[in-house]
Amino acid sequence: MARYAMVIDTKLCIGCADCVVACKTENKVPEGLNRDWVVEATQGTYPKLETEFRSERCNHCSNATCVTMCPTGASHHWNGTNIVLVDPNKCTGCKACISACPYDARLIMHPEGYIDKCTFCHHRVEKGMDPACVSACPTKCMHFGLLDDPNSEVSQLLRTRKHKVLAPETGNDPNVYYLI
Amino acid sequence: MLNQNRGPDGVSMNRRDFIKISGLFGLGAAAPAMLAGCAARPLPGQGEVVRTPTFCDMCFWKCAAYAHIENGQPWKIIGNDDDLHSKGRLCTRGTAGMGAYEDPDRLRRPLIRVTGADGLQTFREASWDEALDYIAERLKKVEQRHGADRLALLNHGYGAHHFQHLVRAFGSASIAEPAFAQCRGPRDVGFELTYGEVIGSPERTDMEHSRCIVLIGSHIGENLHNAQVQTLADAMRNDVTLITVDPRFSVPASKSKYWLPIKPGTDIALLLAWMHVLIDEGLYDRDYIERYATGFEQLKRHVARYSPEWVYLETGIEPETIRRTAREMAAAAPATLIHPGRHTTWYGDDTQRSRAIAILNALLGSWGRKGGLYNKESVSLPHYPVPEYPEARSDFRAAHAGRFPFANSGVTTAVIEASVGADAHYKAWIVYGTNLPMTIPGIRPTLQAAIDSLDLVVVVDTMPSEVTGYADVVLPECTYLERYDDLRNSGERVPSLALRMPVFEPRYDSKPGWWIAKQLGHRLGLEKYFPWDDYAEVIDWQLKQLGSSLEEMKRIGVKNFPRKRPLYFAPGQDVRFFTPSGKIELYSQQLADKGFDPIPEYTRPESPPAGYYHLNYGRMPAHTFGKTTNNHLLFQLAPENTLWVNPLVASERGLVNGEYVRLANPDGVVSNQIRVRVTERIRPDSVFMAHGFGHRSRKLRLTHDVGADDSELMTRLKIDPLMGGTGMRGNFVTIIKEAV
Ligand code: SF4
Ligand code: SF4
Numbered sequence: 001m002a003r004y005a006m007v008i009d010t011k012l013c014i015g016c017a018d019c020v021v022a023c024k025t026e027n028k029v030p031e032g033l034n035r036d037w038v039v040e041a042t043q044g045t046y047p048k049l050e051t052e053f054r055s056e057r058c059n060h061c062s063n064a065t066c067v068t069m070c071p072t073g074a075s076h077h078w079n080g081t082n083i084v085l086v087d088p089n090k091c092t093g094c095k096a097c098i099s100a101c102p103y104d105a106r107l108i109m110h111p112e113g114y115i116d117k118c119t120f121c122h123h124r125v126e127k128g129m130d131p132a133c134v135s136a137c138p139t140k141c142m143h144f145g146l147l148d149d150p151n152s153e154v155s156q157l158l159r160t161r162k163h164k165v166l167a168p169e170t171g172n173d174p175n176v177y178y179l180i
Numbered sequence: 181m182l183n184q185n186r187g188p189d190g191v192s193m194n195r196r197d198f199i200k201i202s203g204l205f206g207l208g209a210a211a212p213a214m215l216a217g218c219a220a221r222p223l224p225g226q227g228e229v230v231r232t233p234t235f236c237d238m239c240f241w242k243c244a245a246y247a248h249i250e251n252g253q254p255w256k257i258i259g260n261d262d263d264l265h266s267k268g269r270l271c272t273r274g275t276a277g278m279g280a281y282e283d284p285d286r287l288r289r290p291l292i293r294v295t296g297a298d299g300l301q302t303f304r305e306a307s308w309d310e311a312l313d314y315i316a317e318r319l320k321k322v323e324q325r326h327g328a329d330r331l332a333l334l335n336h337g338y339g340a341h342h343f344q345h346l347v348r349a350f351g352s353a354s355i356a357e358p359a360f361a362q363c364r365g366p367r368d369v370g371f372e373l374t375y376g377e378v379i380g381s382p383e384r385t386d387m388e389h390s391r392c393i394v395l396i397g398s399h400i401g402e403n404l405h406n407a408q409v410q411t412l413a414d415a416m417r418n419d420v421t422l423i424t425v426d427p428r429f430s431v432p433a434s435k436s437k438y439w440l441p442i443k444p445g446t447d448i449a450l451l452l453a454w455m456h457v458l459i460d461e462g463l464y465d466r467d468y469i470e471r472y473a474t475g476f477e478q479l480k481r482h483v484a485r486y487s488p489e490w491v492y493l494e495t496g497i498e499p500e501t502i503r504r505t506a507r508e509m510a511a512a513a514p515a516t517l518i519h520p521g522r523h524t525t526w527y528g529d530d531t532q533r534s535r536a537i538a539i540l541n542a543l544l545g546s547w548g549r550k551g552g553l554y555n556k557e558s559v560s561l562p563h564y565p566v567p568e569y570p571e572a573r574s575d576f577r578a579a580h581a582g583r584f585p586f587a588n589s590g591v592t593t594a595v596i597e598a599s600v601g602a603d604a605h606y607k608a609w610i611v612y613g614t615n616l617p618m619t620i621p622g623i624r625p626t627l628q629a630a631i632d633s634l635d636l637v638v639v640v641d642t643m644p645s646e647v648t649g650y651a652d653v654v655l656p657e658c659t660y661l662e663r664y665d666d667l668r669n670s671g672e673r674v675p676s677l678a679l680r681m682p683v684f685e686p687r688y689d690s691k692p693g694w695w696i697a698k699q700l701g702h703r704l705g706l707e708k709y710f711p712w713d714d715y716a717e718v719i720d721w722q723l724k725q726l727g728s729s730l731e732e733m734k735r736i737g738v739k740n741f742p743r744k745r746p747l748y749f750a751p752g753q754d755v756r757f758f759t760p761s762g763k764i765e766l767y768s769q770q771l772a773d774k775g776f777d778p779i780p781e782y783t784r785p786e787s788p789p790a791g792y793y794h795l796n797y798g799r800m801p802a803h804t805f806g807k808t809t810n811n812h813l814l815f816q817l818a819p820e821n822t823l824w825v826n827p828l829v830a831s832e833r834g835l836v837n838g839e840y841v842r843l844a845n846p847d848g849v850v851s852n853q854i855r856v857r858v859t860e861r862i863r864p865d866s867v868f869m870a871h872g873f874g875h876r877s878r879k880l881r882l883t884h885d886v887g888a889d890d891s892e893l894m895t896r897l898k899i900d901p902l903m904g905g906t907g908m909r910g911n912f913v914t915i916i917k918e919a920v
C-alpha cells in the first residue's frame with residue numbers, strides 16, 4: 001500500500017483555520033459542515049502555560065476501522081493507497097463508520113444522503129498537487145507526501161523532528177503526524 | 181488543567197450542525213449551487229474553470245490572488261504564487277472572499293432617506309440617476325453657500341482612491357480615515373518624529389532575517405496581516421528568539437522563549453528599563469548611535485532612573501527577566517526587531533510609546549539593517565494625466581482647531597466634532613467603506629448630532645453596516661470581485677504592481693466605486709477630471725508607460741520590478757534622515773518646541789476599581805473587525821466573540837464556560853450578551869474580547885445582535901495630544917451574570 005502522510009508542525013501552527021476555509025471552498029463542502037477543524041489545547045496555570053494548535057481531519061489510517069466496519073463496501077482505500085474514501089453510490093447512510101472512527105473525523109450526512117469526509121484531496125494528489133489545506137496554510141506548517149519515499153519532505157521531517165500521532169493506542173495506524 | 185477547544189477563539193465548531201446553520205440562509209441565498217443528484221458529484225475542478233486575477237479586499241493588506249469560477253459558479257480564491265507581497269498565500273479571510281460576493285444581505289440599490297406623513301424616516305429605493313442627481317444638487321448648494329472645502333471624506337480601504345480624487349477635484353482637502361487616529365497613527369507619527377519616515381503598510385519589518393523579535397501588545401497570528409504572519413513564521417523556522425509582552429498568553433506568546441505578562445498600561449516603563457540596561461551595560465550599538473543619532477547624552481540621563489528594580493514595581497516583570505531579555509536583544513543586534521505594532525491607540529501617550537520603541541530600535545542599530553527595518557521602495561507609476569486639483573480653501577487641519585500639531589493626516593473624530601451645530605465647519609460628508617459607529621468608541625451621540633447638522637451625508641458601502649443608517653443617501657458599491665480599482669503599488673521589499681479586475685458582473689444594481697465617482701464628477705461639472713469611459717483605460721495607460729499593459733496583467737496578475745536602492749544601509753554609509761537635524765532624533769527638539777516631552781516619560785495608568793477588570797480587546801483570525809462577520813464562510817468559523825476570563829475570576833464569580841454574561845462599565849453602559857470563555861491564558865485583573873461583534877444593523881441577518889461590542893463599553897477615552905489618537909485601553913468593566 002502506498003502511504004501518503006500529512007505532517008503538521010504544531011510549533012508553527014497559529015490556529016488561524018485557513019485550512020478549514022480552504023477545504024470548504026476547494027471541496028464545496030455544504031454550509032455548516034467541514035472536513036477539517038482546529039483544536040487548541042492549553043496546559044498549565046497562569047503564567048506557566050503551553051498552548052498547542054492542531055489542524056485535525058481524517059487520519060487516513062492504514063488500518064482503518066471505518067473501512068472494516070462499513071457493511072456495503074462504500075468506505076474503501078483508494079487505488080492501493082491509504083487514502084480512505086466513501087463511494088456515495090454505495091453509501092446507504094447507515095453511520096456505522098461514524099461510530100467506528102476513533103477520531104470523530106466523519107461528517108454526518110452530506111445533504112445528498114451519504115457520508116462525507118476528508119479525501120486527502122486525492123483529486124489534487126492525482127495531479128501531483130498538495131491538498132488544498134496544505135497549499136493554503138499561511139505559516140506553511142503543513143506538509144504532504146509519500147512516506148514510502150525516504151527523500152520526501154514528510155519522511156525527512158519525521159526522521160529529524162520529534163512527533164506524535166493522535167490516539168496511537170487504537171491500532172488504526174494513522175497517517176497524520178504532528179511535529180512537537 | 182487541560183483545556184481543549186475546537187475552533188478559533190475557543191468557539192466550538194460543531195460539524196454536525198447542518199440544519200441549524202443552513203436554516204439561517206433563506207431561499208435565494210447565494211451559496212454555490214449544490215446540483216442535486218443521487219450519484220457522486222463530480223470532483224472539484226473537472227468542469228469549465230475560469231481563473232481571474234485580483235487582489236484581496238477582505239482587509240487592507242491587498243494580497244494578490246486568483247479567483248476561480250467553475251461551471252459559472254463561484255468556486256475558490258487562492259494566492260498568486262508570483263506575489264511576494266503575500267508570498268503567494270491568502271489568509272483565512274482572503275480564502276473566504278467569495279462569501280463577500282455571495283452575501284445575500286448586500287446593499288442592492290441606491291437608497292434615499294424620506295420622511296413619511298407620520299414623521300417617520302425611512303429609506304426608499306431610487307434609481308442611480310435620481311440618487312446621483314440628488315447628491316450633486318446638494319453638493320452644489322454646499323459649494324455655493326459655504327465653499328467646496330466644507331465637504332469631508334471619511335474613508336477606509338483601497339477603493340477610497342476614487343472618492344479622494346472626486347473630493348480633491350471638487351476643491352476639498354479634508355480627508356480623514358479612522359485607520360489614522362483610531363489605529364496606526366501614533367506609530368507612524370512616533371517613527372516619523374524619530375527617523376523622519378513612517379513605518380507604513382506593509383510594515384517595513386525584516387522579520388525573515390531577524391534573530392530576535394520583540395512583540396509589544398502585537399498579536400500577529402491573531403491578526404492575520406498576511407506577510408507579517410508569514411515572515412514571523414519564517415523567523416520561527418530560523419529559531420528566532422521571540423519575546424512577547426502581552427497581558428494575555430496570545431498566540432505569539434505561546435511561541436515565545438519569553439512571555440512577559442505585563443501589567444496593562446505600563447509598557448513605556450518596560451521600554452525605558454530596557455534602554456537603561458542597554459546603556460548601563462554598554463550593550464547598545466555605539467558606532468551606529470554616534471554616526472546616525474542625536475540626543476544620546478540626554479537619553480542616557482533620562483533613562484538612568486528607570487532601573488529594572490524600579491520598573492518591576494510598575495510592570496510586574498522581574499528585574500532579572502528585564503536584564504536577560506535586554507541582553508538577548510543586544511546579542512542578536514542589529515538583527516533585532518522591536519516590532520512597531522499596528523493598532524497603537526491605547527492610553528493617550530501612544531505616540532510617545534511608539535517613540536520609545538523607535539528609540540530602542542535605534543540603540544540596537546536595527547533601522548536600515550538586515551533583520552531590523554528595511555528601506556522600502558514602490559514602483560514609480562505615472563499618474564494618468566488630469567488637470568491639477570484646485571487649491572482647497574482649507575484642509576483637515578481646520579477640524580483640528582490648533583490641536584494635534586503632529587497629526588500628518590485627518591483625525592476622524594475631529595472632523596465629526598467639527599460637523600456639529602449650525603455654524604459647524606463641515607456641511608457635507610461622503611463616507612466610504614468605514615463603519616464609523618463601530619470603529620470609533622463612544623462616537624454615536626456626536627455622530628447623531630453631526631448628521632442632524634449636516635446638509636448631506638452620503639454613504640458608499642457594499643453592506644448595510646450601521647453607518648448606512650445615518651445617511652441621506654446610500655450608494656451600493658459592488659465588491660472587490662466585481663470591479664477595477666487602482667493598481668496596487670505599495671512601498672515594500674520588492675516593488676510590484678498587482679491588478680484588481682472584475683471576476684463577476686456586479687450583482688443586483690451595485691456599481692464600481694470608479695463609476696460612482698465619475699458619475700458624480702460629471703454632475704458636478706468636473707468632467708475634465710474623469711476623461712475615461714472605463715477605469716480599465718487608466719490602468720492600461722499607466723501600465724503602458726512602464727512597458728506592460730492591461731492585457732499582460734490580466735494574464736499574470738502581479739508584476740515585480742527591480743529595486744533602485746539597496747534594501748539596507750551599507751556598512752559605514754552616510755545617511756541623511758528626513759528629520760530636522762538629519763539624524764535619528766533620540767531627543768526631539770520638535771517635541772520640546774511644542775511643549776511636549778522630548779524623550780518619552782512614563783505615566784502610571786489607573787488601576788481598575790474593586791470588582792472591575794481591564795477591558796482588553798484585539799483581533800481574531802477569522803475576521804477583519806466587524807467587516808466580515810456577516811460573511812457566511814467566516815460566520816461558520818467564528819459566529820460570535822467570547823469573553824476570556826481567568827479561572828480565578830470564574831470561580832470567584834461563579835461563571836461557567838460557555839454561559840452568557842453581560843459587561844457593564846463604570847458609566848452605566850451595559851453590553852450585549854457574550855459567552856464566557858474560561859482560560860488560563862489571561863491575567864486575573866483583565867478580561868479580553870475580540871472586536872467587531874454586537875452588530876445592531878438588522879439588515880446584517882447573520883451577525884445582527886450576536887456577541888458584544890467592546891467599543892461601546894469605552895466611554896473613558898484618552899486623547900493623544902500630539903496627533904489626536906483615541907486611546908481605548910483605559911476602560912474597565914465588571915461582569916453581570918444573566919438571570920437564569
Ligand atoms: S492554516 Fe496552518 S496555521 Fe492555520 S490553523 Fe491550519 S494548519 Fe494551523
Ligand atoms: S486534505 Fe483536502 S479534504 Fe482533507 S482536510 Fe485538507 S483540504 Fe480538506
Ligand code: SF4
Pocket residue numbers: 236237238239240241242243266269270271272273274275404405406407
Ligand atoms: S491578509 Fe488576508 S484578508 Fe488581508 S488582503 Fe491578504 S488575504 Fe486578504
